[in-house]
Amino acid sequence: MKPALLALACLLLASRPAFAYRIFVSNEKDNTITVLDGETLNIVQTVDVGARPRGIVLSKDGKSLYICTSDADHIEVLDLATLTVNRVLPAYKDPEFMALSNDGNTLYVANENNSQVSVLDIPQGRIVSEIPVGVEPEGMAVSPDGKTVVCTSETTSMVHFIDVATHTVTASVLVGTRPRFAVFTKDGDRVWASSEVAGTVAIIDAHSHKILHTIHFSLPEVPKAAIQAVGINITADGKTAFVDLGPANRVAVIDTDTLAVKKYLLVGQRVWHGAFSPDQSLLFVANGVSNDMSVIDVKALEVTQSVPVGQAPWGIAVAP
Amino acid sequence: MTTRLATASRAAWLTCLAGIIRREGLRWLGQRGRFLSALVRPLLWLVVFAAGFHFVLGVSIIPPYRTYIPYEVYIAPGLIGMVQLFASMQSALSMVYDREMGSMRLLLVSPFPRWFLLTGKLFAGVAVSIVQVYIFLAIAWFWDIRPPAIGYLCVLPALILAGLMLGALGLLLSSLIRQLENFAGVMNFVIFPMFFTSSALYPLWRMQEASLTLWRAAEANPFTHAVELIRFALYVRIAPLSALVVCAYLAIFLAGAIFFYDPGRGLLARRLGPGME
Numbered sequence: 001m002k003p004a005l006l007a008l009a010c011l012l013l014a015s016r017p018a019f020a021y022r023i024f025v026s027n028e029k030d031n032t033i034t035v036l037d038g039e040t041l042n043i044v045q046t047v048d049v050g051a052r053p054r055g056i057v058l059s060k061d062g063k064s065l066y067i068c069t070s071d072a073d074h075i076e077v078l079d080l081a082t083l084t085v086n087r088v089l090p091a092y093k094d095p096e097f098m099a100l101s102n103d104g105n106t107l108y109v110a111n112e113n114n115s116q117v118s119v120l121d122i123p124q125g126r127i128v129s130e131i132p133v134g135v136e137p138e139g140m141a142v143s144p145d146g147k148t149v150v151c152t153s154e155t156t157s158m159v160h161f162i163d164v165a166t167h168t169v170t171a172s173v174l175v176g177t178r179p180r181f182a183v184f185t186k187d188g189d190r191v192w193a194s195s196e197v198a199g200t201v202a203i204i205d206a207h208s209h210k211i212l213h214t215i216h217f218s219l220p221e222v223p224k225a226a227i228q229a230v231g232i233n234i235t236a237d238g239k240t241a242f243v244d245l246g247p248a249n250r251v252a253v254i255d256t257d258t259l260a261v262k263k264y265l266l267v268g269q270r271v272w273h274g275a276f277s278p279d280q281s282l283l284f285v286a287n288g289v290s291n292d293m294s295v296i297d298v299k300a301l302e303v304t305q306s307v308p309v310g311q312a313p314w315g316i317a318v319a320p
Numbered sequence: 321m322t323t324r325l326a327t328a329s330r331a332a333w334l335t336c337l338a339g340i341i342r343r344e345g346l347r348w349l350g351q352r353g354r355f356l357s358a359l360v361r362p363l364l365w366l367v368v369f370a371a372g373f374h375f376v377l378g379v380s381i382i383p384p385y386r387t388y389i390p391y392e393v394y395i396a397p398g399l400i401g402m403v404q405l406f407a408s409m410q411s412a413l414s415m416v417y418d419r420e421m422g423s424m425r426l427l428l429v430s431p432f433p434r435w436f437l438l439t440g441k442l443f444a445g446v447a448v449s450i451v452q453v454y455i456f457l458a459i460a461w462f463w464d465i466r467p468p469a470i471g472y473l474c475v476l477p478a479l480i481l482a483g484l485m486l487g488a489l490g491l492l493l494s495s496l497i498r499q500l501e502n503f504a505g506v507m508n509f510v511i512f513p514m515f516f517t518s519s520a521l522y523p524l525w526r527m528q529e530a531s532l533t534l535w536r537a538a539e540a541n542p543f544t545h546a547v548e549l550i551r552f553a554l555y556v557r558i559a560p561l562s563a564l565v566v567c568a569y570l571a572i573f574l575a576g577a578i579f580f581y582d583p584g585r586g587l588l589a590r591r592l593g594p595g596m597e
Contacts, residue, residue, distance in 0.1 A: 266387075266389070266390060267387070294387055294388075303387045304387065305386040306381055306386065306387040
């Protein structure tokens, strides 16, 4: 009787408080956004959007979702109250990924087939500036102080630092082959940039623009070529980073102090990008080939569940 | 016999049961080789065999698992089943030995009914097998076989049920075996076919893809259901069909064992007939 009671108590303590939120997953192949309930992980609705939705970003007020519909060559705005696309914003050819300014009024969009970053004024609904960068720009991030934007160009294998005031590239850092994603640390001092083909993550000093460290991954059971670093998520406390390793079907857990890989977590096939739950207890990652989303318990560092979503899930966002 | 039985208090029944369990436990502890082999066998499968298939099963999700798992995690419940299967056959072997050495007669002349003595033997064997399973699980924890903490508790009833069913099969077989040397045959014709045509090593859908006949055999195999019962319980889920099938097989095997051990009716009588002793 006693162990049963103890187990029950453990279960009650372990269960998270009710906290309603929704998860949005962009499905590259069936041109939809899958909306899931954060609590039950059931699909609430599947919303049809433009062709080939990839990068998705939540607006600062949490009321809309910006969607890069790459093959439709524009950005759609999904109203999260009605779950309908109520606005279309312009873009150049093949928008793939974007970052939102800290005031929530400007989108910096990487136009993959145009070798430029376009600066999109959201209230006006027009492109106010174009910044030439390397070939095939993709990863985009805005610094915490809002003064710098970084862009990774896949073919040039560079991370470009863009000054927001002048809309010019102030520095370009050569990193591992095919960089696809970049993110600033919370203090704004470092940029983590993942390279898909090299299978590495470069940690760049945001002020001196020097590479401070390169993280390598190795999994004995996975061929080296399959280790393709893409999405990166760093916890709010800045202590742990999760790197999605694409066709290695693993998410690497990195201790940000030692920069050592602590653990590899087995997820679905070809993991692309991830997003934390609002309380940071869970990390959701989109698996592009196995058409599902894996749920990682951030504290326990365990994959607790994988749930099916649409065809070729790519981007992921969580709205409280 | 009935009068003697009537006077026997409840305490006497318990003393008898405790005696049987104690004897089985002492025998297990005394035979260090048996103890070690029972532990080394599943660990070899886990560490060596499963290593080669590490990546094979990371491709689809099957209940009770909710996400992708490495092969080691899949095979663990099958190896628990293996521990119990070998333990049950081991105690069946010891029953044949007891019979040949005469200590079985000593047990069967006690005032308690045959069914009680046999189920007592059965429970003793199951208790020993469960201790073995938990030792295996403790070591497997270091190989990243880490089911939820409560799963270790939930698996206990499944282990008891599966252990009883496999133990009853052992009893039945031991009642049908004439001599000790025949037991090697039983190993080859019972244990290995049961283990390999079950869901212990691969999920049933894999087998269904390869051969429909093999899949049907696996579906009917009591060991498949024992393994599935354990697998689901370890992950805090219930497998109702497997539980039913295991119960049904338990009833059949136990009834058979009790029937055949009855000197008045079964094979034992014929074997221990007046001319033979």
